[in-house]
Amino acid sequence: MTERLFEGADWDFHTLQRITDACEVVATKDLGLDVYPNQIEVITAEQMLDAYSSVGMPLFYKHWSFGKQFAFHEASYRKGLMGLAYEIVINSSPCISYLMEENTATMQTLVIAHAAFGHNHFFKNNYLFKQWTDADGILDYLDFAKTYVMQCEERYGRVEVERTLDAAHALMSHGIDRYPGKKKLDLRAEEKRAGRRRQHEEEVFNDLWRTVPKGAAKSRSALSIERRRKLLGLPQENLLYFLEKSAPRLAPWQRELLRIVRHIAQYFYPQSQTKVMNEGTATYVHYRIMTKLHEQGRITDGNFLEFLGSHTNVVFQPEFDDPRFSGFNPYALGFAVMQDIERIVTKPEDEDREWFPDIAGKGDVMGVLRDVWANYRDESFIAQFLSPKLMRHFRMFHLHDDPEERAGIRVDAIHDERGFRRVRRELARQHDVGFIDANIEVVDVDLSGDRRLILHHHVIKGSQLNETDAKRVLQHLADLWTYDVALIEVDANDKVMREYVVSPRPIPAAVA
Amino acid sequence: MPIHIIDRRLNPGGKSLENRQRFLRRAKSLVQGAVKKTSQERDIKDVLEGGEVTIPLDGMHEPRFRREGGTRDMVLPGNKKFIEGDYLQRSGQGSAKNSGPGEGDSEDAFRFVLSRDEFVDLFLDDLELPDLAKRKIAQTESEGIQRAGYTTSGSPANISVSRTVKLALARRIALKRPRREEIEELEAAIAACTDEDEREVLLAQLEKLKAKSKRIPFIDPLDIRYRRFETVPKPVAQAVMFCLMDVSGSMSEHMKDLAKRFYMLLYVFLKRRYKHVEIVFIRHTDRAEEVDEQTFFYGPASGGTLVSSALQAMHEIVRERFNPSDWNIYAAQASDGDNSYSDGELTGLLLTDKILPVCQFFAYLEVGESGGSAFDLSDSSLWTLYDRLRNGGAPLSMRKVSERSEIFPVFHDLFQRRENAQEKAAP
Numbered sequence: 008m009t010e011r012l013f014e015g016a017d018w019d020f021h022t023l024q025r026i027t028d029a030c031e032v033v034a035t036k037d038l039g040l041d042v043y044p045n046q047i048e049v050i051t052a053e054q055m056l057d058a059y060s061s062v063g064m065p066l067f068y069k070h071w072s073f074g075k076q077f078a079f080h081e082a083s084y085r086k087g088l089m090g091l092a093y094e095i096v097i098n099s100s101p102c103i104s105y106l107m108e109e110n111t112a113t114m115q116t117l118v119i120a121h122a123a124f125g126h127n128h129f130f131k132n133n134y135l136f137k138q139w140t141d142a143d144g145i146l147d148y149l150d151f152a153k154t155y156v157m158q159c160e161e162r163y164g165r166v167e168v169e170r171t172l173d174a175a176h177a178l179m180s181h182g183i184d185r186y187p188g189k190k191k192l193d194l195r196a197e198e199k200r201a202g203r204r205r206q207h208e209e210e211v212f213n214d215l216w217r218t219v220p221k222g223a224a225k226s227r228s229a230l231s232i233e234r235r236r237k238l239l240g241l242p243q244e245n246l247l248y249f250l251e252k253s254a255p256r257l258a259p260w261q262r263e264l265l266r267i268v269r270h271i272a273q274y275f276y277p278q279s280q281t282k283v284m285n286e287g288t289a290t291y292v293h294y295r296i297m298t299k300l301h302e303q304g305r306i307t308d309g310n311f312l313e314f315l316g317s318h319t320n321v322v323f324q325p326e327f328d329d330p331r332f333s334g335f336n337p338y339a340l341g342f343a344v345m346q347d348i349e350r351i352v353t354k355p356e357d358e359d360r361e362w363f364p365d366i367a368g369k370g371d372v373m374g375v376l377r378d379v380w381a382n383y384r385d386e387s388f389i390a391q392f393l394s395p396k397l398m399r400h401f402r403m404f405h406l407h408d409d410p411e412e413r414a415g416i417r418v419d420a421i422h423d424e425r426g427f428r429r430v431r432r433e434l435a436r437q438h439d440v441g442f443i444d445a446n447i448e449v450v451d452v453d454l455s456g457d458r459r460l461i462l463h464h465h466v467i468k469g470s471q472l473n474e475t476d477a478k479r480v481l482q483h484l485a486d487l488w489t490y491d492v493a494l495i496e497v498d499a500n501d502k503v504m505r506e507y508v509v510s511p512r513p514i515p516a517a518v519a
Numbered sequence: 520m521p522i523h524i525i526d527r528r529l530n531p532g533g534k535s536l537e538n539r540q541r542f543l544r545r546a547k548s549l550v551q552g553a554v555k556k557t558s559q560e561r562d563i564k565d566v567l568e569g570g571e572v573t574i575p576l577d578g579m580h581e582p583r584f585r586r587e588g589g590t591r592d593m594v595l596p597g598n599k600k601f602i603e604g605d606y607l608q609r610s611g612q613g614s615a616k617n618s619g620p621g622e623g624d625s626e627d628a629f630r631f632v633l634s635r636d637e638f639v640d641l642f643l644d645d646l647e648l649p650d651l652a653k654r655k656i657a658q659t660e661s662e663g664i665q666r667a668g669y670t671t672s673g674s675p676a677n678i679s680v681s682r683t684v685k686l687a688l689a690r691r692i693a694l695k696r697p698r699r700e701e702i703e704e705l706e707a708a709i710a711a712c713t714d715e716d717e718r719e720v721l722l723a724q725l726e727k728l729k730a731k732s733k734r735i736p737f738i739d740p741l742d743i744r745y746r747r748f749e750t751v752p753k754p755v756a757q758a759v760m761f762c763l764m765d766v767s768g769s770m771s772e773h774m775k776d777l778a779k780r781f782y783m784l785l786y787v788f789l790k791r792r793y794k795h796v797e798i799v800f801i802r803h804t805d806r807a808e809e810v811d812e813q814t815f816f817y818g819p820a821s822g823g824t825l826v827s828s829a830l831q832a833m834h835e836i837v838r839e840r841f842n843p844s845d846w847n848i849y850a851a852q853a854s855d856g857d858n859s860y861s862d863g864e865l866t867g868l869l870l871t872d873k874i875l876p877v878c879q880f881f882a883y884l885e886v887g888e889s890g891g892s893a894f895d896l897s898d899s900s901l902w903t904l905y906d907r908l909r910n911g912g913a914p915l916s917m918r919k920v921s922e923r924s925e926i927f928p929v930f931h932d933l934f935q936r937r938e939n940a941q942e943k944a945a946p
Contacts, residue, residue: 020524027522046523054527057534072581074542077535078631082571085632101523108528169541177582326597335596404598406607409590418605421598434594445584470589479582 012305016111023047023106026116027123033299034124038292039373042127043102043142047119050105055091056080058105062275063095065103066149068156068267070172096122098130098278100142113310117317120296125289132381133284135277144194145274151198152267159260171261174483175247175268181447182247182269183276197270201263208259235454244448245269246462246484255458256489265487280440283385287341290322291376294342324401335434340401344388347397348376358395390435398422398430405433410469445472447494458490459508466498471505481509542579543637549574554633554641572638573630639791664748673745687742696735697728757795758847758879760785761836763829765854766802766820774886778853779816780926781884785851788934793847799836803829805859809836826858826901827865834873843877850874851882856899863904870905871913881914882933887921 012029013022027047034040050058060077061067084091093110097103104122106115130136141148160168175182236242243249247269251262278285297318301311324339325331348366351359352375355367366375383391399422407419420426420433436442446465453459464472477494485492494507543550553572601607633641669682705725712718762782764775782798789796800815801807804822807829833850841848858866875881883905898906902917909915918929 020526023524024522027524031522044522046525048525048527050527051532053532054530054534060535060538069537069541071538071541071545074535074538074540075546075579075629077539078542079629082631105527173581180583324596327595328597332595332597335594401596402598403594403596404601405592405594407590407592408609410588411590415606415608418601418603418607419592421601421603423603426603430594433592436592437594445586447584464584466589468590468592470586470591473585473587476582476585479580480584483582 010305011307012116012300013112013310014307016113018112018115020049022112023049023115023119026112027119029300029305030116030120030124030296033296034120034128034292037299037373038124038295039377040124040128040292041131042124043100043131045123045127046101046103047123048103048105049108051108052084052091055095055105055107056084058095059091062271063097064149065097065146066153068149068153068172070156070176071169072173072176094118094122096126097145098126098136098140098142098274099145100131102127102130102142111313113306113313114317116300116306116310117293117297117314120293121289124296125292126285128292129281129285129288129380132377133277133281133384134382135280135384139277140274141194144197148194148197148270151201152271155201155263155267159264163258163260168264170486171264172268174487175265177480177483178246178250179268179272180444182245182265182272184245184248184273185441194270197266204259236451239449239452241452242448242450242463244446246447246449247272249449250484250487253452254488257487261487276440277384280384280386283335283337283341283344283438284380284383284388285341286337287343287345288380290318290338290342291345294318326402335437340389343397343400344392344394345376347394348372348379348392351394356396362394363392385438386435389438390431393431393434395422395427398427403430403434405430442467460484460488460490460492462492462494464494464496466496466504469498471496477507478509481507482512485509485511543641546574546579547641549579550633551641554638571630571632575629579629639787664750667747667749669744670747671744673747677745677748679744679746682744683738683742686744687738690739690742691735691737694735695731696737697732702728702732757797757845758789758793758849759797759799759841760789761799761801761833761848761850762815763801763803763833763850763852763854764815765804765824765826765829765857766815766818767804767824767857768821769824769855769857770886771888773888774853774855775816777886777920777923777926778884780923781853781882781920781930782851784926784930785849785882788930789849797841799833801829801832801836803832807832824854824857824859825862826852826854827862827869830866830869830874834869837877848878849880850878851884853884853886854901855887856885856901858899858901858904860900863900866901867904867908870915871908871911875913875915878914881916883915883917884929885917885919887919 012025018026027045031045034042056077058065059080060073067073091107093107093114095105097105102123104119104127106118110118130140130142136142156168156172239253240249247265250257251265251269254262257265297306297311297314300306301308306314322336322339322342324336324343325333349372351363351367352369352372355363360367369375379388379392401422403422404418405420405426406416408416420429422430446467447462448465449460450463451461453461472494481492481494489511491508491510493509496504496506498504550572553574557572669679702725705721705728709718709721709725712721760782762778764770764778766775786796786798798812800810800812802810802815802818802820803825804820805825805828806822809832810818829852837843837848870881883901885899885902902919905915905917909917916933918933920926920929
């Protein structure tokens with residue numbers, strides 16, 4: 008009989024090493040995963056809370072809002088309202104997984120299989136992560152960001168830096184490029200670039216230039232609207248990018264801060280688009296690895312039952328009328344679809360052959376799954392692979408809630424022959440960030456007049472912005488722009504639904 | 520593939536402390552308000568305990584563009600009886616609402632836990648001790664160590680290697696210990712030597728050198744030096760707090776409770792400022808005695824009321840145990856205001872001549888029954904007396920209290936940081 012990895016619940020660092028080695032064999036040999044080198048770190052509950060409050064990253068710049076997060080998490084943790092995650096995994100190379108010290112040996116195995124191999128493979132291979140994140144550079148970049156923010160605080164004062172960061176944070180969800188640009192993000196070069204720029208400024212600084220009389224301003228030929236918009240790169244939906252490049256009165260360090268916040272938002276962008284897939288992959292991988300280890304006799308029956316207990320909790324999907332219901336559980340949905348793909352590939356039924364001619368009965372489960380993991384995001388994944396069988400299993404139905412409709416909320420489609428495609432399309436749409444985030448873009452700047460910045464919010468299905476929040480965010484935006492900002496909400500027919508105009512607050516002290 | 524397993528648990532904690540401080544600084548006024556509110560509801564005993572406070576989230580809100588309203592589509596699991604085209608009643612369908620994509624708007628208050636220190640800091644933040652002039656180095660504490668040269672004895676952990684080697688080198692040179700090269704040279708000479716006699720001589724020489732180098736050790740216990748540390752006496756300001764209370768029959772439990780709360784606050788406050796705070800409890804009826812805390816608050820006593828007896832007792836204790844040049848003396852007197860009429864003169868005399876000159880601060884707290892309207896009617900005999908003294912320029916602080924919730928404001932009022940020293944016009 009093969010040697011057991013551990014007995015009972017206790018573990019030490021040798022156990023962790025053995026577990027990781029055993030998992031790695033299964034992951035690479037049986038599942039054919041391709042992962043970044045692993046780094047496993049054991050942390051305490053307090054450190055886990057620390058990580059929570061800095062969006063899971065091991066280091067981050069200082070800001071009061073993280074302190075608020077920490078206080079909030081700590082309070083709910085202490086009261087027992089919230090359990091802490093078993094692990095946190097960071098999309099970096101080496102891939103860092105944090106394990107809680109309280110986990111039992113079984114849980115550590117589960118977590119290592121889940122994070123260090125499941126998530127890790129997904130990070131390394133999914134096209135979104137490849138396109139948008141730079142796993143090699145992220146930790147260095149965060150270190151640079153932290154130092155840079157600190158230096159700014161020393162040079163320009165904490166209050167000023169905080170004001171800029173507050174504003175940048177408010178716009179963070181609109182500081183993302185949604186379409187791939189010309190070149191891949193290289194965070195290491197970012198850091199060097201910032202340093203070089205600063206150095207250059209210091210080298211060429213010469214106070215005499217200030218005294219040189221300026222010639223008469225060039226008479227500006229009236230730019231055509233088209234030309235002007237082109238020069239400013241409009242329309243632009245990445246508000247932070249636009250401000251960084253075009254805000255007239257920002258200091259260079261403020262632009263750099265916007266850039267940092269923008270880069271970090273961009274780094275997390277793929278994660279928000281792949282929750283179901285990411286968790287589904289990790290859950291599927293840990294399930295396969297744990298089952299394999301048990302088959303090999305390296306985990307006792309007792310420990311395996313313990314694992315099944317936690318696994319079942321993780322993939323539990325309450326029904327809509329359950330008080331515990333809060334939307335689809337990404338673990339449950341992702342895992343179910345992955346398992347379903349496995350079934351379709353190995354034991355397809357007639358229905359599956361009809362719905363999934365490409366993969367039904369193909370036989371190579373891991374090949375198909377690896378391809379899925381590499382080339383889809385939540386929206387396309389669901390639109391493509393949610394099978395009628397699963398819709399029946401979850402008993403899915405589609406509700407259409409039109410406030411105008413007096414009769415109530417209409418059941419638009421259910422899990423029957425007529426409804427499968429509609430239910431699937433709607434569920435896919437629910438996981439499409441393009442539909443979730445408000446679609447706001449800069450459309451014009453009144454250059455000849457009062458430099459007013461004009462934004463449009465394209466209202467989808469009558470869902471407008473929350474007024475208080477919108478005003479506050481616009482206030483931040485106006486403070487950065489330093490002139491008036493107008494936001495116009497227009498519906499699909501270009502009908503104006505609401506208009507906001509916000510003026511910047513006076514700057515307390517002039518900052519050079 | 521190499522796998523790194525790292526134990527981070529030993530890393531220093533408090534990584535997010537800085538962020539927390541920023542947060543508290545930003546929310547300071549909100550938190551401070553919350554702290555005061557919380558402390559009013561609490562037992563004084565627990566005032567120090569820190570704990571949970573709630574602040575309105577509004578002030579700390581982080582806005583985002585959020586969408587709301589409009590027509591909504593959602594896919595839900597767990598259909599049991601619906602078929603396409605059914606209508607669900609809106610009001611009853613809480614479940615459908617739950618699934619909405621909106622963020623939790625319900626959280627309009629933000630709860631979090633303050634540590635004990637943070638709590639007390641915020642609690643006492645804008646308070647200041649009156650007249651901190653008298654600080655005295657006394658009651659030295661063995662705090663803070665500093666290097667103080669070298670010593671010949673000590674713990675192995677404190678061996679100063681560089682000093683030891685230096686001394687050993689000096690000793691070896693002084694005693695002419697043969698160096699290793701010398702011996703090696705000689706050995707080489709012997710090996711190269713062909714003449715028997717000369718070889719004999721050289722061998723004898725080598726023998727001698729070797730014996731000598733054995734006699735004179737490389738490092739002798741004599742050479743060993745240890746780093747010496749000295750504890751430095753640290754100046755400590757110390758304070759004594761006198762609690763004077765009338766325990767005659769006219770003092771109800773409620774009044775004693777008020778007094779106790781005031782004393783506790785004063786204690787907490789002094790404790791923040793001084794390393795040593797001693798408390799002396801003096802209770803009095805028509806005679807005064809020094810008692811322990813338990814007796815002070817809960818021991819039964821009966822008799823008339825002579826305030827001067829307490830002041831006399833305090834004066835004696837100060838004379839015996841607390842030299843005014845070594846101690847910061849604080850006194851707080853609580854009473855319902857009754858005093859025997861004939862005692863007024865003596866009380867006033869004691870206070871102005873003996874007590875006030877040595878005191879940093881003397882507070883008089885007149886406690887009343889809950890409801891407190893009696894105060895409006897007429898001033899008590901003690902109040903009248905103290906009021907007269909104060910108007911005569913004596914540095915007295917006095918307040919009236921009848922409700923628990925008033926204690927803190929009164930305390931706050933008495934110790935408020937003040938630029939304009941009207942209240943406490945120096946005599």
